[in-house]
Amino acid sequence: MDAIVNNPVLTDKDARPTQAQAEDAVRTLLRWIGDDVGREGLMDTPMRVAKAYKELFSGYDQDAEEALGRTFEEVAGYDDIVLIKDIPFFSHCEHHMVPIIGKAHVAYLPDGKVVGLSKIARVVDIFGRRLQTQETMTAQVAHAIDETLRPRGVAVMIEAEHMCMAMRGIQKQGSTTITTTFTGTFKSDPHEQVRFMTLIRG
Structure with missing residues (x-):
């Protein structure tokens, strides 16, 4: 089990995209599935998806062994x-x-x-x-x-x-x-x- 990675670390070349880039990626997917990113119901969807992903995948910013604490x-x-x-x-x-x-x-x-x-x-x-x-x-x-x-x-x-x-x-x-x-x-x-x-x- 020594090979198990607790908290993967991004290298400089793999640095995280910005919030704006993440939202653009969502717009690309919406267009790819065939929807209209300009329609009212999707106007704020890229922002909401990026925000949701930050919460859903918050484990990347946390260390399990540190969380066990005292x-x-x-x-x-x-x-x-x-x-x-x-x-x-x-x-x-x-x-x-x-x-x-x-x-x-x-x-x-x-x-x-x-x-x-x-x-x-x-x-x-x-x-x-x-x-x-x-x-x-x-x-x-x-x-x-x-x-x-x-x-x-x-x-x-x-x-x-x-x-x-x-x-x-x-x-x-x-x-x-x-x-x-x-x-x-x-x-x-x-x-x-x-x-x-x-x-x-x-």
Whole structure:
């Protein structure tokens, strides 16, 4: 998992276009699909799309390991599983830039320290708000927690529906994709994997 990129950095030659250039790109797409960019309903669309993209893909401007922030060592000896399940998220497929909608289940086995529960959900959001494949996102969430907390193990399961399957191509609405990543004790001990799955389904 060492090869996983937490926060891709743009080089000078790949520097971000301006807001005006982004809006021009939206106008180009609108013309390409056959609509009239001058009609009333589309007058402000380029501006709105650029603004929406800035929000939808805000994960590129955030660092997941930094977001995990402060850890706590006063845990009264607690060393069992910490599970946050059913974390809702949305993302966008990097192949077609259409939505991925789902939920994440994230667990870790503390090794002397814990992190605020909301921080785990924040990590899911950060990676979700980037162009993704579900497989990569699953590994990225696990890697960020593993690197920051150094727990005895991390388990991540993501369940999601991909609009690139539902809205285009094969057009199979309602199908769900499940991906998992395990590190440390969760990876080496099948019993811990079973406990993780049981707690999610239970």
